[in-house]
Amino acid sequence: MVSAPVENPAPTPDRRAISVLGSTGSIGRSTLDLVRQAPDSFEIAALTAFQNLDLLCEQAAEFRPKLAVIGDETLFEAAKSRLRGQGFTGEIAAGPSGLLEAGVGDAHTVVAAIVGAAGLAPTLAAVEAGKTVALANKECLVCAGDILIERATRSGATLLPTDSEHNAIFQVLYGRKQDVEKLILTASGGPFRNWPVADIAKATPAQAVAHPNWSMGAKISVDSATMMNKGLELIEAAYLFDMTESAVEIVVHPQSIIHSMVQYRDGSVLAQMGAPDMRIPIAYTLAWPDRMATTSPRLDFATLGALTFEAPDLHRFPALRLARNALKTGGTAPPVLNAANEVAVAAFLDGSIAFGAISRVVETCLDNHSGGGVSSLDDALAADADGRRRALAAVAAL
Ligand SMILES: NC(=O)c1ccc[n+]([C@@H]2O[C@H](COP(=O)([O-])OP(=O)(O)OC[C@H]3O[C@@H](n4cnc5c(N)ncnc54)[C@H](OP(=O)(O)O)[C@@H]3O)[C@@H](O)[C@H]2O)c1
Incomplete structure (x- = not known):
């Protein structure tokens, strides 16, 4: 941990x-x-x-x-x-x-x-x-x-x-493991948080990479739009902090000011806040265990306005359900999920498939994969190759 x-x-x-x-x-x-x-x-x-x-x-x-x-x-x-x-x-x-x-x-x-x-x-x-x-x-x-x-x-x-969420948790995680009740990962909800489901399915690459709060590479921007990014982060958090799937909650926080939280068994919740600027968590890792000065924007609480929270919509964002299931299944399911998602996102970005097909490709690959454990790098790479093969076939069949 x-x-x-x-x-x-x-x-x-x-x-x-x-x-x-x-x-x-x-x-x-x-x-x-x-x-x-x-x-x-x-x-x-x-x-x-x-x-x-x-x-x-x-x-x-x-x-x-x-x-x-x-x-x-x-x-x-x-x-x-x-x-x-x-x-x-x-x-x-x-x-x-x-x-x-x-x-x-x-x-x-x-x-x-x-x-x-x-x-x-x-x-x-x-x-x-x-x-x-x-x-x-x-x-x-x-x-x-x-x-x-x-x-x-x-x-x-x-x-x-x-990752800003895991960096936030790392900054507020203290004490004994048994005192931690759950981790709460915040999610912006991405650019399609309020779009009608039918419109999301037809979104273009330009619309998908236009994240409301963060400036990022193309792949992670599309992952944020499908919310697969939060699904990958759920799995990342479980491994990094040695938590079970059910002890990691996801909450949509559209302002991206609270970057994540830890809830303790006495009911206390510790949160880390900051402007949505990746230079802040990167600086923390470069200077750790000290801190370094940055020129990143500061929060102005007098003008910040409301911080809001809502449950993620699993109907609108099926990728979250797929990632939770992959984490629960374990073994080769997470690497297959990841590989299928990488192939599907690349196919979406090059115009081969619609936005709505990304999660369907991933789901098809997870439904059909043969399972098994991952105890070596070779096992992980084999599962990755299997996921890619299945995803390419699923993309070709669309
Ligand atoms: N961007 C963010 O704000 C953010 C936040 C949290 C976590 N992350 C994570 O950080 C990682 C990087 O994200 P990013 O947004 O910085 O991505 P990015 O802008 O797309 O940059 C990716 C980097 O990886 C290199 N690369 C791509 N394919 C490669 C390959 N096959 N072999 C070797 N190098 C390769 C690229 O080189 P070229 O430029 O030459 O193609 C580039 O230097 C991702 O895992 C993402 O999930 C990103």
Whole structure:
């Protein structure tokens, strides 16, 4: 279980070396923005992109990492030519082995911000190397939560949740496990919270990625619109904080000011609040167990207005029910759910299927999958591959 009390934290280096897996994404760019603001506190050990070579080159020129990695191997020659051409003297690597190297290098903190199951192997490598891992990539916990937690326990790695909800819980989780009655994850409800169900089914990619409160990458924005994001976070919370499915409640809070809460057995509820700006939870993980100054917006309670709460609508957002069932089933169900969702979201974004079909594809894959346990990385990867195969077939059959 991840727990917050830090009476005697291990000494940390004065200037922390940070590896950013997925530096060209939304979380990666926010991380680098914080590093830019505190050059005396942080240096960059490694940066990784998948295909966005332009931005990787720009970031390498500014932050001068020891290692720059392009995930797509077909871009390796172009990456070498561009980076050397601009005078970059660090190491250049590509593909899965390059991503692994970025996870295990000499960084103090590895920011795991690759999107999807593609982030699992390098994140697991960082965990096995005993790093402090700032974990944004929720999909890797959904795919292989038990394995990641067990390896972290064995290696002494520190897992710091970056997802705003889990970061909030981490900040307000104190005391003994038996004192915690439940975790309450807040959800904005996404862009379609009040849309008629028939209109949601026909929503376009542009409408789905236009989140009312948060600026994020395309995949997680679509997940927020289906509310699968909250389903993935439910599974993430269960693994991170060692809670049962029934002890994690989801409540819709459209203002995204309270980022989540812990309810204790005496009836107390502790909440963490802040502006909806991912730089706040990222800063907490970069500076932990201290805090660092940020330029993020501050809450002004005099003008904030009402904070409202409502139960999630499972009819409108079936993904929440699918994720709860997958967590209850356990074993290969969560990785199959995740893989099917990744395939369905990609198909929606490229115009192959309608928004309303995303959850149907996931449900079909869960109904048909063969089940089984996940006790190794190979098991998780096999379940992921199975989910992808089934989802591609389901998309083709629509
Ligand atoms: N954005 C948020 O506010 C937020 C909040 C909480 C949690 N998260 C989680 O954080 C993770 C990242 O989200 P994001 O919004 O930052 O995503 P994003 O903007 O889409 O960025 C994804 C990053 O991963 C890289 N990438 C994509 N596919 C890859 C592959 N196959 N191999 C290696 N690298 C790959 C991308 O490289 P290229 O740019 O080169 O394609 C990019 O650097 C997700 O798991 C998400 O659920 C995000």
